[in-house]
Amino acid sequence: MTPQTAKRINIAGLAITLFTLFCAIIWAFPIYWGIISSLKPEDEVIRPYIELWPDTLTFQHYWFALTETQIGKWYINSIATAVGVTILTVSTSMFVGYAISQLRFPLRQPLYWLILASFMVPTQTLIINHFVLIANMGLLNTWAGIILPQLIHPVAIIVYKQFFDQVPRDFREAAVMDNAGEFRVLFKVYMPMNWGVTTALSIVTFIWSWNAFLWPFLAVTKTEMMTITVGITQVNDAFGVYYARQLSAAVLAGFPVALAYLLFQRRVTQAITLSAGIKG
Amino acid sequence: MAEISLNNVSKSFGSVNVINDVSLTVDAGELLVFLGPSGSGKSTLLRMIAGLETIDSGTLTIGGVESQNLAPGQRNVAMVFQNYALYPHMTVRDNMAFGLKNIKLPASEIDKRVADAARILEMESLLDRRPSQLSGGQRQRVAIGRAIVKEPAAFLFDEPLSNLDAALRVRTRVEISELHQRIKSTMIYVTHDQTEAMTLGDRIVVLNDCKIEQIGTPMDVYTYPASRFVAGFIGSPAMNFLKVEMSGSGDSMVATLGDGSRVSLTITVPGSGQYELGIRPEAVRVTDGKGDTSGTAKVVEHLGDRTLVYVALKDGTQITAQDTGRSTLVAGDQVNLTFDTSQLHLFDESGKAYHSH
Numbered sequence: 219m220t221p222q223t224a225k226r227i228n229i230a231g232l233a234i235t236l237f238t239l240f241c242a243i244i245w246a247f248p249i250y251w252g253i254i255s256s257l258k259p260e261d262e263v264i265r266p267y268i269e270l271w272p273d274t275l276t277f278q279h280y281w282f283a284l285t286e287t288q289i290g291k292w293y294i295n296s297i298a299t300a301v302g303v304t305i306l307t308v309s310t311s312m313f314v315g316y317a318i319s320q321l322r323f324p325l326r327q328p329l330y331w332l333i334l335a336s337f338m339v340p341t342q343t344l345i346i347n348h349f350v351l352i353a354n355m356g357l358l359n360t361w362a363g364i365i366l367p368q369l370i371h372p373v374a375i376i377v378y379k380q381f382f383d384q385v386p387r388d389f390r391e392a393a394v395m396d397n398a399g400e401f402r403v404l405f406k407v408y409m410p411m412n413w414g415v416t417t418a419l420s421i422v423t424f425i426w427s428w429n430a431f432l433w434p435f436l437a438v439t440k441t442e443m444m445t446i447t448v449g450i451t452q453v454n455d456a457f458g459v460y461y462a463r464q465l466s467a468a469v470l471a472g473f474p475v476a477l478a479y480l481l482f483q484r485r486v487t488q489a490i491t492l493s494a495g496i497k498g
Numbered sequence: 499m500a501e502i503s504l505n506n507v508s509k510s511f512g513s514v515n516v517i518n519d520v521s522l523t524v525d526a527g528e529l530l531v532f533l534g535p536s537g538s539g540k541s542t543l544l545r546m547i548a549g550l551e552t553i554d555s556g557t558l559t560i561g562g563v564e565s566q567n568l569a570p571g572q573r574n575v576a577m578v579f580q581n582y583a584l585y586p587h588m589t590v591r592d593n594m595a596f597g598l599k600n601i602k603l604p605a606s607e608i609d610k611r612v613a614d615a616a617r618i619l620e621m622e623s624l625l626d627r628r629p630s631q632l633s634g635g636q637r638q639r640v641a642i643g644r645a646i647v648k649e650p651a652a653f654l655f656d657e658p659l660s661n662l663d664a665a666l667r668v669r670t671r672v673e674i675s676e677l678h679q680r681i682k683s684t685m686i687y688v689t690h691d692q693t694e695a696m697t698l699g700d701r702i703v704v705l706n707d708c709k710i711e712q713i714g715t716p717m718d719v720y721t722y723p724a725s726r727f728v729a730g731f732i733g734s735p736a737m738n739f740l741k742v743e744m745s746g747s748g749d750s751m752v753a754t755l756g757d758g759s760r761v762s763l764t765i766t767v768p769g770s771g772q773y774e775l776g777i778r779p780e781a782v783r784v785t786d787g788k789g790d791t792s793g794t795a796k797v798v799e800h801l802g803d804r805t806l807v808y809v810a811l812k813d814g815t816q817i818t819a820q821d822t823g824r825s826t827l828v829a830g831d832q833v834n835l836t837f838d839t840s841q842l843h844l845f846d847e848s849g850k851a852y853h854s855h
Contacts, residue, residue: 388583391550396597396644397571406596410587 256280256466263462279466283453289470291442292449295361296428296471299445302365303427307374308420315378316404320390330379333372341370342432349436359443364434368427374419381415382408418488421478425486428475446471499683500561500574500651501526502547507556507566509539509546516542518708519556524652529678529685531699533692535731538705541656544688548577548654561651571600576645577654581661582637584629584644590616591625594644608647615646618680635666642677652684659694671697692732696720704728721841726849729776735806737843738782738817742775744844753844756813759791761837765844765852774845779806781841782819784827789834793817798827809833 255263256279258272283289317323318330348367357363385408393403409416434445441452450467454460479486502524509517517539524530532540545551547558549570558566565573576597584593591612598608616622619639629637638658645653655674659667675698678685689695695702696716704711704719704727712724723729729737742753744767753761753775767773784807793811805825809817819835821827844852 386581386583388579388581389585391570392577392579392583392585392644393596394550394570395548395575395577396648397600398596399600402600407585411585 252465253469256462256469258462260460260462279460279463280470282463283467283470287449287453287467288442288444289446289449289467292444292446293474295364295443296445296447297474298361299364299368299434300424300427302361303368304420304424306365306369307371307423308416310369311371311374311378311419312404312409312416314375316382316400316408318375319379319382320403321400333375336370336372341367345433345436348433352437357437359438359440363437364445367433367437368430371423371426374423377415377419381412385411414485414488417482418485421482421486425475425478499526501559502561502652502684502686503559504543504547505557505559507543507546507553507558509542509551509554516708517546520710521556522703522710522713524684524686525700526684527682528700529675529687529698531695531702532686532688532705533690533695533699533702533731534705534711535690539708540688540690540703540705543705544577544654544656544686547573547652547686548575549573550577574651575654576648576650576652577656578638578641578645578658580657582629582641584637584640586629589626589628590621590632590640590643593629593640594647597644597648611647611649612643615643618646618677619643634662635670638662638670639673642674646681650683652686655685655687657688657690659689659691667694674698692734696732704731706731722853723776723843723851725851726774726776726845729843729845729851733778735779735818737776737778739845740775740777740815740817742773742844744770744773746770755791755811756815757791757793757811758813759811761790761842762839763842763844764839764854765842766855767844767846767852772847776843776845776851777837778841779818779820780804781838782817783836783838784819784821784825785834785836787834787836789836791837792832792834795827795829795831795833798825798829800825807833809835 254270254272257275257277258269259274259276259278262269262272262274314333318326318333344367352358352363352366355363357366389407389411390403393407398406429447430445431447435448435451438444438448441449444452450464450471453463453467503522505521507517507520508515520543532543534540542551546553547560549565549568549572553566556566557564560573560575585596588596594612594615595608598611603611612625613622616625619642621636621639621643624632624636624640629640632640638661641658658674659670662670671694674687678698687694687698699716701713701715702719703713704724706727712719712728714722714724719728720732723732723737726739730739740755742755742761744751744753746752747770748766749764751763751765751767751770753763753773755761755775761775791811793809795807796810796816797808799806799808801823803823805821805823805827807819807821807825807827809819811817817835819833827833840854842854846852
């Protein structure tokens with residue numbers, strides 16, 4: 219490499235780095251703005267110009283959200299429903315993915331096509347049907363009512379199917395020769411080979427479910443049964459919109475997910491890569 | 499130790515026939531080798547015995563029990579796979595114990611069997627390692643250990659040495675042979691390597707094109723190949739095949755080679771006409787005398803104990819001959835060749851073999 223080319227590459231590298239930094243600032247600014255605004259008094263928030271740092275730093279909105287609302291219950295509802303959705307989605311997807319990948323049964327291929335086809339149906343188009351069904355079942359304002367319609371995750375099935383497809387067939391045959399039944403093959407041979415897939419899918423499903431808004435918003439009308447994402451819409455009162463208060467509740471709502479993401483960063487990236495290949 | 503017998507067994511994948519009406523018996527305690535080229539059906543036949551492939555028609559009995567409809571785990575056979583198929587997340591000990599836990603043997607019995615197998619295979623120090631921490635040879639030994647602990651009626655080996663380097667392959671081959679002598683269990687061994695087949699097998703089953711070409715002891719198969727295919731497949735360097743015109747009758751038949759040389763044979767064939775003469779390189783000797791035919795040495799390979807000479811006869815036919823290890827021949831030399839008439843074979847158009855007597 220001549221000094222000239224090295225220099226050219228350095229300049230190009232610097233330009234790319236600066237551009238990336240610029241994009242990162244654009245991306246991160248709303249988060250920064252949200253957090254800063256939640257720490258300003260309400261009258262400061264509605265000033266008609268941009269102030270990057272509050273004149274008066276206050277935690278009163280956080281205090282309000284934590285003491286004057288039912289945020290504790292909302293957290294519990296969110297945790298319960300997100301954990302429920304995660305466990306049920308991951309376990310059912312694992313079984314379905316295994317069956318489609320490894321077992322031979324009539325209509326296996328059509329079943330797989332059906333799962334693939336379900337990608338083409340946006341959840342929003344089914345939401346009225348879901349509402350009527352759940353209402354008829356008497357499950358509105360219950361955890362089950364929030365959980366059930368969220369269990370449709372073809373991506374998880376396909377990720378599992380692809381993972382099982384990639385395991386060399388020798389392992390299955392060795393296990394079958396070793397007298398292992400299907401459950402033992404699945405839980406003792408296939409799953410432990412790569413818990414990473416399950417961990418990654420669990421984290422992403424949990425985050426999806428935690429962030430879900432539209433369905434929990436429809437399925438719940440009682441304040442004490444709301445999930446945190448729906449609950450934060452309740453911090454206003456009859457006298458108008460309180461932006462800082464709403465933003466403080468939003469920060470509190472997003473906090474566990476941000477924490478989960480920071481703790482399991484590598485796994486989340488892996489899961490997004492796994493499912494991105496499928497979503498195309 | 500159990501006898502295994504296949505009676506009129508067939509198998510197709512869709513419209514493709516992969517095993518065609520095969521019958522054979524593996525004697526109790528015997529090491530039988532399935533030998534054949536890729537696509538000959540040898541692995542499929544083994545997998546049918548294991549239960550990993552279904553049997554379309556015919557019966558399979560293992561130790562007197564009709565087994566063609568039994569699940570693989572119920573056939574009381576153990577298989578050693580080409581790629582070892584060791585569970586990567588389990589230690590060597592857990593790999594060996596997995597099959598025994600599945601049949602709910604008491605823990606003490608499992609420990610005893612694993613310890614015994616580890617002792618037999620000299621791998622006590624490896625028991626707590628994972629497969630990724632083992633060399634290819636050690637992995638193969640664990641795979642064999644996993645089979646041994648099951649104390650099966652028969653062992654099935656599916657090309658177990660293919661992934662090992664040349665030196666390790668020879669060593670593991672000897673170990674398998676020793677193991678067989680020690681535990682005296684019935685073993686079926688699939689390979690495409692004729693050296694493995696010749697050195698390991700009590701008997702060899704040569705398969706080609708979905709059917710059995712010949713069953714016999716290694717020396718039988720080598721000395722009296724039943725067909726042109728077997729003659730060409732067994733032996734390295736391969737047997738020479740020369741087009742000949744047969745004349746005469748009874749015990750005084752004469753073969754005329756392409757270059758006009760005439761060789762008297764002690765082979766009885768049904769009639770005169772076109773045949774192929776088969777002769778192994780070690781039965782074609784370079785001689786100072788007149789010999790049966792002559793030609794020009796094209797390539798000379800010194801192997802130390804012997805010298806292989808690739809000779810072009812006058813009509814252009816290529817023939818591989820053998821000379822002593824201290825041969826002074828060089829490419830381009832004229833050589834006279836003599837045939838050992840006791841080791842000649844004739845093959846008719848259908849490939850059927852006739853041997854010297």
